[in-house]
Amino acid sequence: MSFDVEMQFTVDPPGFTKGHGGPNEGGHHGPNWTEQYGMDLGASTDTAVETAAYAAFDGHVTVFTPHNPDNDSKTRYGAQFAMRYPNDKMGGFYTHIKDVPAGFGVGSLVARGDFLGNVIKVIRIKNPDNTFETITLTAPHVHLALVEIIGSQKVGVNLYQLFLDLETIYAENYVPVRFMEDGTPPEPQWSRKKNYVPVAGRRQDTGYASKPPEQTSREYQPH
């Protein structure tokens, strides 16, 4: 058995810079898949313009912690949310994002290409003496981690190279990725890539249909 998930870039390609590390690199380590399988997809350091983040695949939101700028720290900042593909057999975790559209929350239905917010480039952290310090990030990025759910097991997957390609040479495409449901790595189906439909077919920050009940989680400590 297998299933295919259509995937596309997350960081708006004109604002993409480079990868700042994938699964098992840098601060990406276990035991949680949300950290270990993180892919740090870099955004422009130009703070005069925002760099948008878009949904890499269809899903429904299962965990949402809104961005509270007063709680940002050097390693943990921005909104955190997890979403699962409609069949609940794979999912993703995103963080370091601000300006999440109104109404977005647990239960929201998200289509591939939907606007998720903007990449955080400046944080404000609280010093021990309760004063605040503004820090302009030298490597702003979206942290996106992916997981396959096989039975009750969550198996992190490494699609870092795919996402670097989707941000650059295949930014004008989306591609089905085959999940095998047997613990082997998912495989992009390049022969079936399609042309990405820009802006007109993509929901911008117009808000999400209904405001679902608020729910937060402290399970995640991404990098």
Ligand SMILES: [Zn+2]
């Ligand atoms: Zn990361």
